[in-house]
Structure formats: C-alpha cells, structure tokens
Amino acid sequence: MSTLAKPSHIGRKISRIRELRDMKQEALAQALGTNQQAVSIMENSETIDDEKLAEVAKALGVTPEAIKNFSEENMINYFNNFHDNSNGAFGQIDNNNQHCTFNPLDKIVELYER
Numbered sequence: 001m002s003t004l005a006k007p008s009h010i011g012r013k014i015s016r017i018r019e020l021r022d023m024k025q026e027a028l029a030q031a032l033g034t035n036q037q038a039v040s041i042m043e044n045s046e047t048i049d050d051e052k053l054a055e056v057a058k059a060l061g062v063t064p065e066a067i068k069n070f071s072e073e074n075m076i077n078y079f080n081n082f083h084d085n086s087n088g089a090f091g092q093i094d095n096n097n098q099h100c101t102f103n104p105l106d107k108i109v110e111l112y113e114r
Contacts, residue, residue: 008046010053013070015043017060020107031059075104 018028025039032039032055042048048056050064057064 008068010048010067011043011045013067014048014056014060016072017062017067017070018043019111020104021060022107022110023060028056028059032056 018025025036025043029036029039042052042056053064053067057067060067
C-alpha cells in the first residue's frame with residue numbers, strides 16, 4: 001500500500017507567514033505593487049512560479065525556501081520541544097539555514113487573542 005504525499009499548498013504557506021508577520025493583505029499587495037484581490041487570489045493558489053515566489057519572499061522578509069519548507073506542525077513542535085541553548089538567539093530558528101527573525105509563538109498567541 002502506498003501513501004501519496006499531500007501536495008504543498010504554497011498560497012496557504014504565504015498566508016500563514018504573512019499573518020505571523022502581522023501583515024495585512026493590503027500591505028503585502030503594496031509591497032508587491034499590486035492590489036489586495038491579487039494577493040487573495042495568490043494565497044488561494046496551490047502553486048506559484050519561482051519568480052513571483054522570490055518577490056513575495058522578499059516582501060515578507062524570508063527566503064523562497066523558507067516559504068516552500070514552512071510547516072506549522074514543525075513550528076509548533078519546535079516550541080513544544082524548546083530548550084534553552086543560552087545563546088541569546090531566542091526567536092531565531094535555524095533549520096537548514098532558514099532564519100526566522102520574529103517569534104512565531106508570540107504571533108500565534110496574538111492570533112488567538114483577536
């Protein structure tokens with residue numbers, strides 16, 4: 001019996017990263033030189049061409065690879081297993097050279113408080 005890998009929905013990943021960055025669709029649209037409706041359509045798309053993904057990543061302040069590899073489950077697991085490395089780098093996640101410059105846990109808490 002084989003299992004099929006669930007296809008990666010890049011639009012949802014962009015949406016979650018945008019929300020974690022506390023950025024509205026309008027702000028992302030302005031950074032991309034487009035309108036809010038175009039951002040909404042993009043966030044509902046399963047795939048996005050690499051050139052557009054690079055533009056979106058730059059606007060969100062992350063790498064295209066960070067968007068492609070984003071996993072809410074991995075992010076939650078990271079915080080569930082969080083331990084103090086005493087290196088003063090709280091909020092910076094180094095996973096395959098991907099750097100998160102915000103504290104995702106704070107953003108999740110903010111989303112639940114809305």
